[in-house]
Amino acid sequence: MFRLSHSNYKNKLLEISARHFGVLQPEYFHFEYGPDHAKVFLCICSFQRKTTSHEGRTKIEAEQLASQEMLELLESDIENYNDETDNHESAIIAPELVAIAQTLRIDPQFDVLSLYGDTIFRYHIVRYLFNKYSQFQEGVLTRIASEALRMETRANMAERLKLEIGVRTAVTPRTLAQTFSAVMGKCAFLHGDQFCAEFIQKNYKTFIDLAVVQILSAQILDESLIPAYSIETKIHNYKNELLEYAQRRRVAEPTYSLIERTGEAHAPTFTAACYFEDHETTGQGKTVKSAEQEATQHMLTHIKRRDAASTRRVTESSSSSFSLSRVKRFKAPALNELKRSIGWGHFNDLDNLQAAFTHPCKNQYINYQRLEFLGDVLVKKMLFSYIMTHYPAIKDKDIMSSRMDQLVSEETQASVAVRLNIGQHIFTDTAISSSLLSDVLEAMTAAIFLDAEKNKINRSEMYMTMWFKPEIEAIFGKLNKKSVGIAHVISTEFSSNAQRFLNTNVAKNSAKLGRKKEATESPYKPSSPI
Secondary structure, three states: OOOOOOOOHHHHHHHHHHHHOOOOOOEEEEEEEOOHHHOEEEEEEEEOOEEEEEEEOOHHHHHHHHHHHHHHHHHHHHOOHHHHHOOOOOOOOOHHHHHHHHHHOOOOOHHHHHHHHHHHHHHHHHHHHHHHOOOOOHHHHHHHHHHHOOHHHHHHHHHHOOHHHHOOOOOOHHHHHHHHHHHHHHHHHHHOHHHHHHHHHHHOHHHHHHHHHHHHOOOOOOHHHOHHHOOOOOOOOHHHHHHHHHHHHOOOOOEEEEEEEEEEOOEEEEEEEEEEOOEEEEEEEOOHHHHHHHHHHHHHHHHHHHHHHHOOEOOOOOOOOOOOOOOOOOOHHHHHHHHHHHOOOOOOOHHHHHHHOEOOOOOOOOOOHHHHHHHHHHHHHHHHHHHHHHOOOOOOHHHHHHHHHHHOOHHHHHHHHHHOOOHHHOEOOOOOOHHHHHHHHHHHHHHHHHHHHHOOOOOHHHHHHHHHHHHHHHHHOOOOOOOOOHHHHHHHHHHHHHHHHHHHHHHHHHHHOOOOOOOOOOOOOOOOOO
């Protein structure tokens, strides 16, 4: 399972760091997960703005393998180290991105592209985490993704890319982050997913791996460890950060109260309290808002320490030690009925599909939660891409944001799940709620996408987007759908190809099931339960 290390790579790395990098030393972070009889150890090595990670059967083996990978990364750096240390803040040369940023200054869709770019960016970061850190549970991955997507980090990347040329107003961390997102959105629209995936893999991977370290460790990394990735921010909105955290966790939002006002009338000092999840913190400031910000900052510190402690022993979610014996096995009639309901019959590997329909109450380790983590961003990305193509005239950020929120809401997804008749296939002891239907729909979407990608079946995203066609028309139908230029061509081709793809597959699936069905029949009509 693991490569055996025959040399002491850790010592070699320490020698090279002392010889070429002076006082800088590699840092190691260790984690373990899995059952007692089959422990798996994970080591993350952080050095010179790079991170490597590796699993091992022992802590020492994981450490050696992570060190070996770090040595391989450093080979090309050692010769050029002296040149690099003279300019830690060197920018990434990306003239195509700078050119796009220049056009965004006068682009009326800037705000909409920024929203779209946020969605694209989150999707690719989640894909990276889903693929590389498969041993982590959904809750851990969600916190890592949020850390990697911080506004300051995106602003830092925009600064290194020299994208401030696209900032419309004053250059601040917020406007830099918005410009970076808008550039990502424009790149996705013009060049497609692959371009964005390659950019993130090449330039943003270190930020994501450092977020893993920061979430899984109780320690907060010293910024001196990563000088080229630091950015000074005079103002940080801790209240917004805590509010976003509460919304992600679907818990009650924080509340605030003014405790007291002290000091002279011309120079008062305010003390405010922040209440969140049965915990209270206080802060002081010259204004009520600054006191609330300090109290919120203390609350976030408490939350990070609590979450880091709770994830120190990461429970394995997909270990080979746990069989699929307690995951619902689709029997032929039920599987055929599911294929007919959703109009998709290309399942080659049923493991993910079966997990997508399994509630955690039935199997603690193999259930829909990790797939739902990927499916959530996948659904948002594929629907937003469809809307950007079919409704290019929408330039108002608030309209786009509110309509997209409605389109990907729990209620909308539950209605799609009901129409696809997937509720009867869920393996659970709990009641079938709209929340459960929405989660399973997202997990099923991820399972189909991964299976199609593995077997090189194209257009799975296009196909699954058509599940939402009635909802799209109901929510966006009254908006100006007039298309211009290339967007109209793409839109028309997308729509005709998608419908042709749907009709062909519905006909094929019906024939396989021995049912007479016209190829033009709508795939959205709900089927009767078995």
